[in-house]
Amino acid sequence: MHRVTVLSVDLARRHALTINVDITFPAVPCAVLSIDVLDISGTAENDASFAHHMHVHKLRLDKAGNQIGKAEYHTPQSQQIMDTGSEQLVSVNIQEAMQHLVDMEDEADHAEGCHVYGTMEVKRVAGRLHMSVHQNMVFQMLPQLLGTHHIPKVLNMSHVIKHLGFGPHYPGQLNPLDGYVRMVGREPYSYKYFLKVVPTEFYNRLGRVTETHQYSVTEYAQPLQRGYAPAVDVHYDLSPIVMTINERPPSLLHFVVRLCAVVGGAFAVTRLTDRWVDWFVRLVNKGAARAP
Structure with a gap:
């Protein structure tokens, strides 16, 4: 079985982009x-709102x-909770915010x-998956509500990426970030991964097509700024080029x-072995003939 790969300009109208994640944050x-x-x-969704996708x-x-x-664990979700996308969680529901704070403290x-x-289903445009820590702004605006509570300060963003891909998997597909491990030492770091996503059509030997995506990645890490x-x-970011892979049996x-x-x-x-055996037999016979 061999594969034929063809690159061409992507002219098709495709469905939404599906991001598959499986990541562990130990700290x-x-x-x-x-x-x-x-x-x-301008579309923004987060796990603290009613994000349907x-x-x-x-x-x-x-x-x-x-x-x-x-x-x-279910993140408190409410129409009264908004995440600005800049690491700040704004809640106007004091009861929900207090419960979330208690969970944060305990954990x-x-x-x-x-x-x-x-x-996650996203539009087929450039975007960003942002994983950070909540900073509950309602308590910064109204610190008297904290009482004896405190807002946990988490700086260690060590992570293990078991899987990060786009769309369904096809046989033999490799995702560069699968199995990727980054552990933070004493100094806290922030990590950025820049992915170029390439639409891919995989045709198996029966002619069935799997529409998915491959990607290349560049990593950038920097010490956390004050x-x-x-x-x-x-x-x-999506590439304008589509990769078509055909799996074909040998002709x-x-x-x-x-x-x-x-x-x-x-x-x-066989011929070489025969010559070696013949040479060895002659050598043995020659030695036997010389013996007294």
């Missing part, structure tokens, strides 16, 4: 972790990386982590050529 509690998707058209799940992890319980005090997985929240940003001529190569190689090895 960021689920209540603290904020997930946003923003694009150049975000199907993201959060699982709480203990200090050892083991899952806590079987239920997933941070126990040094919990978070396993995030799921899918006054900024740590973040992991995935910037993606009869190709099969005959390979068969001839195998037969010819076997014949050559």
Whole structure:
């Protein structure tokens, strides 16, 4: 089985872009972790609002990386909670904000982590997947509401990317960031990944097509600047080129050529072995004839 790859200009009108994520943050509690998707058209969605195109799940992890319980963590969602996309969560519902703060405190005090997985459907334009920490602005505007509570300060954005892809998977597909590990030392860092996404059409030997995407990536990490929240940003941009991959069985001529190569190689090895054996036999006989 061999594959033929063709590059051409993408003229087709395609469906929405699906982002598949499976990422673990060992030092960021689920209540603290904020997930946003923003694009150049102005569309912004996050896990703190009723985002109909975000199907993201959060699982709480203990200090050892083991899952806590079987239920997933649900970020408080309300029409009264808005995430500005600049690491700031604004809530006008005091009761919900207080409950969220209690969750953040409890999980941070126990040094919990978070396993995030799921899918997001976004427009086919350049955009950014932004993963950072919540800074609950209602308590900064009204600090008297804090009482004995405190806003956890999380700076360690260590992460393990088990999978990051766009669209369905096809046999043999490789995603550069799958299995990628970044652990932060003493100094906090922010990470940026710049992805060039290439539309891909994979045709198997039966002619069935899988429309998906491949990507290349460039990584950029920088020490956290004073006054900024740590973040992991995935910037993606679509290529105007489409890659078409056809999986084809070998032709009869190709099969005959390979068969001839195998037969010819076997014949050559046989002749060479025969010569070596003949030379060895003659050498033995010659030595026996010289013996008294």
